[in-house]
Amino acid sequence: MAEPEFTAKGVRIGRRLRSLTRAGQVRISGGRLELLTSYGSEIDSAPLAAVSAGRPWFGPDDKAQATVNGTRYSLTLGEDDPGPGESGPPSVRRFIDAVHRAGGRLSGA
Numbered sequence: 001m002a003e004p005e006f007t008a009k010g011v012r013i014g015r016r017l018r019s020l021t022r023a024g025q026v027r028i029s030g031g032r033l034e035l036l037t038s039y040g041s042e043i044d045s046a047p048l049a050a051v052s053a054g055r056p057w058f059g060p061d062d063k064a065q066a067t068v069n070g071t072r073y074s075l076t077l078g079e080d081d082p083g084p085g086e087s088g089p090p091s092v093r094r095f096i097d098a099v100h101r102a103g104g105r106l107s108g109a
Contacts, residue, residue: 005028005029005098005101005102006026006027006028006094006095006098006099006102007025007026007027007028007029008025008026008027008077008095009023009024009025010023010024011023011024011025011026011075011076011077012024012074012075012076013026013035013043013073013074013075014073014074014076015071015072015073015074016072020037020043020073021037021038021043022038023038024036024037024038024043025037025038025040026066026075026077026095028048028098028099028102031047031048031102031103032045032046032047032048033045033046033048033051033066033068033099035066035068035073043073044068044069044071044073045068046068046069048099048102048103049103050068050069051066051067051068051099052066052067052099053065053066053067053095053096053099053100054096055092055096056074060076061092062076062077062091062092063075063076063077063092064077064092064095064096066099075092075095077091077092077095
């Protein structure tokens with residue numbers, strides 16, 4: 001199995017005002033984006049051609065929005081990349097860059 005292009009754990013994933021998981025995972029691998037619960041169950045996944053990602057106009061720096069198969073999800077990642085030897089979620093900027101590099105679209109949200 002190929003190494004994932006992007007992976008983040010401990011991500012809060014929500015849809016509208018509902019929180020789906022507080023410690024989920026976001027993974028980009030093999031041209032697909034996967035949103036997973038903390039137990040590894042799939043919330044949603046799609047080829048990156050059907051995904052758009054961006055930052056909300058107003059909101060904290062650790063939030064991103066991803067539209068997967070027409071459904072908009074709110075993702076709360078870490079604000080800063082972890083330093084060498086430190087654990088923690090990657091930044092929103094790295095997530096958006098990974099989606100864009102792998103073939104997804106940028107959203108103006």
